[in-house]
Amino acid sequence: MAEVTVKIWLGPSNQKALRVRKGSNLRSALMEAGFSPYQGRFRQLNCKGLGLCGSCKVLVAEESQLWERRSCQIQCFNDLEIKLQ
Numbered sequence: 001m002a003e004v005t006v007k008i009w010l011g012p013s014n015q016k017a018l019r020v021r022k023g024s025n026l027r028s029a030l031m032e033a034g035f036s037p038y039q040g041r042f043r044q045l046n047c048k049g050l051g052l053c054g055s056c057k058v059l060v061a062e063e064s065q066l067w068e069r070r071s072c073q074i075q076c077f078n079d080l081e082i083k084l085q
């Protein structure tokens, strides 16, 4: 089974690396590993990955910049670096 690495920046000197199945949904992979892309009340009030609410946003590092993306709309086909908001 092919895997990719999702590097999660949690703070200035705190990062975790998750190995996930290639093609995994980022939101699902984060939640299965005990991380949440949600803040505050959106932990309960969200669209459960349907791509409608926008509350699952994470910052994705691409091309030396951080881009805000909905984690439920990302499939992990390559290694990723993200920052939880």
Ligand code: FES
Residues within 6 Å of the ligand: 046, 047, 048, 049, 050, 051, 052, 053, 054, 055, 056, 070, 071, 072, 073
């Ligand atoms: S969970 Fe609602 S947009 Fe991702």
